[in-house]
Structures are given as structure tokens and as C-alpha cells.
Amino acid sequence: MIVGRLAVPPSHSSVVRRSSEGNVRLIRFASDDVRRVAVAALLSFALLCASPAWASSVDVVLRSISADGIGEPIGMVSASDSDQGLVIRPNLKGLSSGEYGFHLHSNGSCEPSVNAEGVRVAGLKAGGHWDPDKTGTHAGPFGKGHRGDLSRLVVEADGSTSTDVVAPRLVVDDLKGRALVLHAGGDTYTDTPPLGGGGARAACGVVG
Numbered sequence: 001m002i003v004g005r006l007a008v009p010p011s012h013s014s015v016v017r018r019s020s021e022g023n024v025r026l027i028r029f030a031s032d033d034v035r036r037v038a039v040a041a042l043l044s045f046a047l048l049c050a051s052p053a054w055a056s057s058v059d060v061v062l063r064s065i066s067a068d069g070i071g072e073p074i075g076m077v078s079a080s081d082s083d084q085g086l087v088i089r090p091n092l093k094g095l096s097s098g099e100y101g102f103h104l105h106s107n108g109s110c111e112p113s114v115n116a117e118g119v120r121v122a123g124l125k126a127g128g129h130w131d132p133d134k135t136g137t138h139a140g141p142f143g144k145g146h147r148g149d150l151s152r153l154v155v156e157a158d159g160s161t162s163t164d165v166v167a168p169r170l171v172v173d174d175l176k177g178r179a180l181v182l183h184a185g186g187d188t189y190t191d192t193p194p195l196g197g198g199g200a201r202a203a204c205g206v207v208g
């Protein structure tokens, strides 16, 4: 024992000590790293679940709009992916009965703006019908034109609308950062008259 102790120079023992501390530190680093990786994985999983980009459904509040700006909420539109395309479930109240043109417009804004003729127009900042394929054609939900063309909504005598419509060429992801716009008057699903003949923009909701 004594020989052994003598045989170990002080420097060696300190090297051993340092290296054993090093090992402890290394082990500590490793477990910190594992914890960090686990936390990062959990966070990214949570973000994936929370992100609208990965959601298969979305709820959009529609508000009445006018040239003066954005008004009161008139209800909700829920949209979800299905094997038939996007299923849109309106649950709106307080509208005059009749048919309404309904489209996905390009921009995520429902604010009014001034048009080329200098007239302030309701919801103009929403831009035109979403047309990623640059068709320049209004052809309704089953045509080959604007992909933002949706089925018209029919409002019942009691002012409500709750009939589901399907947009076969859309998925929930397409809605993000754009606006759903309801127009007074119907929609011919053609460009005669231009853009289906929809009247004033009556209600609008930005998809977050």
C-alpha cells in the first residue's frame, strides 16, 4: 500500500482527479444534452400540433363590412379537409334572405380601401379572388378558374345559413393568411357578368 502510494506522484494523482472530474462533467453534459434534445423535440411537437399550417380544420369569424370599415360579427365559418376537398360549414345569422356570392380572396384583410375611381369600397383590401394559377377567370368551385371561387351561400328566411358547401380544389392550408368574403347578390360562376355578378362585399373574415 505504502509502495503504491509512493509510486503515485502528486502530479499523477491530480491528473487522475482532473480526468475523473472531467468524466463527471462529460456525463453531466451528456445528460443535459439529452434533456435539451428531449425538450426541443417536445416543443417542436407542440408547435406542429398548434400550427394552423398543420391543422385539418379552421374556424373563421365573419364580420359585416361596409365602406366605413369592419362591423359586428355575424357568425362563424368552419372549414375542414375531407377526401372530397374542403368542407365549409357556415353558421351565420342576421343576414337578409337570398343568395350570396362567396369567395376566398387573396389578402388577409377586410378593411375598406379607395378604388381606381376614388370611391371607398367595403373590404377592398382583401384583393381579388384567390387565383394562384393566374387564370384570370371566374368559373365557380367546380370550374378551372380562380381557386378561391366557392359555392354561393343561401340565407334562409330567418336570416341564418347553415348549409355545408364543398370546394374540391382547396385545402385548409390554402385559406391561411387570406380572407373569406360574402357578397350581396348571387354568383353565376362565370364572367358574365364579370366575377359572377356579385354585389357589394357584405361580410368578411380573415383566416389566421
Ligand SMILES: [Cu+2]
Pocket (backbone or CB within 6 Å): 101, 102, 103, 104, 105, 129, 181, 182, 183, 198
Ligand atoms: Cu368575392
Ligand SMILES: [Zn+2]
Pocket (backbone or CB within 6 Å): 103, 129, 137, 138, 139, 140, 146, 148, 149, 195
Ligand atoms: Zn372568382
